[in-house]
Structures are given as structure tokens and as C-alpha cells.
Amino acid sequence: METASIQFLKSLAKNNHKEWFDANRPKYEAAKADFAELVAAVISGTGKADATVAALQPKECIFRINRDVRFSKDKSPYKPHFGASITRDGRKSMYAGYYVHIQPGNQSFIGGGIWMPEPGVLKKLRQEIDYCFDEFSSIINHKKFVAAYGAPERSAEYVLSRPPKGYEADNPAIEFIKLKSLVVSKLIPDEMLTQKDLAKQIVASFGTLQPLIAFINRALE
Structure with a gap:
């Protein structure tokens, strides 16, 4: 991305109010176009291996910069980052996909799931992990996958405290069956x-990441 685009996001983080944003709207539009160009290139490249996203347009994937502040204590009107979900059917899709998050301050990352x-969707995914645990394990334990992403995220909000109904605690796959989200991520340093x-x-x-995305989406189909 252009240095000016990164600088815009840095400035926005320090001046997160409508008056500043309106005064700097041309810089925002330029930065937004720059991010869309990045997303287009990522779609083009990723689509060669994953045909389900090949026909997407950036505008179908990029999230609005305006925050939904209705239920938030933080009333800042804008997100200090650009984000895009490259998923079949676009950013609102129920399917698994790829995510790009650009936020200066070494808070940028890519990932997916x-x-x-x-x-109902989670039930299908749990069943697929249970039935095909050897295949699932081979995907997330592949050395290239582990080197890039480590293990699926296990934040407290992503994990049930007990096995879901219908599954025993001694199921070999139980630690993954207990997940409420199946996501992985990789930090992008500012210099990159x-x-x-x-x-x-x-x-x-x-x-x-593509084999995991394909595994999840096969379960949902």
C-alpha cells in the first residue's frame, strides 16, 4: 500500500471525529482506493487456487469505515483500519473465507476461517470435524500451516466450557468441537x-489457509 494511505490511518486514529474526517475526505478516498487495489490483487491471486472467490469484486468484500456505535461505550465514529472479508458471496456470507486487516501500529493481520x-452452521462444522478428524488434523498440523498461523484461536469467547450436547469429553476431537469460532490469524508488521x-x-x-477454508465450506454445503 502507499505510504500516504498508512499515514491517513495513523492520523485518523488520533483524530477520530467527523469534523477532521470531513476535512480530510479526499485523503480517505485515495486511501480507500489504494486498499481496494490491494484487495483486488489478493482476490485475483487467491482465486487461482480457490475458484469460489475468483469472481468477487473488492466492493463486495470491503467493510465500511463507519463504526456501529449503537451498543458500544466507545462512540468514535470511524474504524482506524481497513478490513475486507474475501468470502464466497462477499463479506456478509455464511461461509468461511479470508480476511485482511490493515491497521498501523503493528496491529495489521491476515487470516480466515x-x-x-x-x-445450525456450527452443528454441521462440528459434525464434519468429528467424522473427519484425521483429515482435519492433517490440515491444521501441516508444517506450513503451523509455521504461518500456529493453532486455531482459543480466546475465552471462542470456546465452550463443556462439550456441546451429543459429544463426550473423551472424544479425540473435543477441543475443536468445543470451539464456537474456527479462525486463525497472522500478524503483518508495519514495515511490510x-x-x-x-x-x-x-x-x-x-x-x-485454503485447505482449511475448503474443509469448513464442504461441511456447510
Whole structure:
């Protein structure tokens, strides 16, 4: 991405109010177009290995910069980052997909999976993990996958305290069956954001992620 785009996000984080944003709207529009160009390149590259996202347009994937403050104590009107969900059917899709998050301050990351799906969707995924645990294990324990993403995230809000109904505590897959989200991520350092091969590096990382995305989406189909 362009240095000016990163600088816009840094400035926004320090001036998160409508008056500043309105005065700097041309800079926002330029930064937004720059991010859309990155997303387009990532879609193009990722689509060669994952045909389900090949026809997406950036506008179908990029989230609005405006925050929904209705239920938040933080009333800042704008997100200090750009985000895009590259998922079949676009950002509102029920399917698993890839995510790009650009936020200066070494808070940028890429990753993917499926986040807090509906109960019926989660039930299908748990069943697939249970029935095909050897295949699932081979995907998340592959050395390239582990090197890129480590293990699926296990934040407290993502994990049930007890096995879900219908599953025993001694099930070999139980630690994954208890997950309410199945997501992985990889940090992007600030110095990487303006590198010319940023899109290429993201595409390579998404290639490593693709088998997990395919596994999840097969369960949902």
C-alpha cells in the first residue's frame, strides 16, 4: 500500500471525529482506493487456487469505515483500519473465507476461517470435524500451516466450557468441537505494509489457509 494511505490511518486514529474526517475526505478516498487495489490483487491471486472467490469484486468484500456505535461505550465514529472479508458471496456470507486487516501500529493481520456462525452452521462444522478428524488434523498440523498461523484461536469467547450436547469429553476431537469460532490469524508488521509484494505475500499465506477454508465450506454445503 502507499505510504500516504498508512499515514491517513495513523492520523485518523488520533483524530477520530467527523469534523477532521470531513476535512480530510479526499485523503480517505485515495486511501480507500489504494486498499481496494490491494484487495483486488489478493482476490485475483487467491482465486487461482480457490475458484469460489475468483469472481468477487473488492466492493463486495470491503467493510465500511463507519463504526456501529449503537451498543458500544466507545462512540468514535470511524474504524482506524481497513478490513475486507474475501468470502464466497462477499463479506456478509455464511461461509468461511479470508480476511485482511490493515491497521498501523503493528496491529495489521491476515487470516480466515469462520467467525461465530449460526447454531445450525456450527452443528454441521462440528459434525464434519468429528467424522473427519484425521483429515482435519492433517490440515491444521501441516508444517506450513503451523509455521504461518500456529493453532486455531482459543480466546475465552471462542470456546465452550463443556462439550456441546451429543459429544463426550473423551472424544479425540473435543477441543475443536468445543470451539464456537474456527479462525486463525497472522500478524503483518508495519514495515511490510508498503512493500511492493504485499499482495503476493498475502496470496501465498492464503494458499496455505485454503485447505482449511475448503474443509469448513464442504461441511456447510
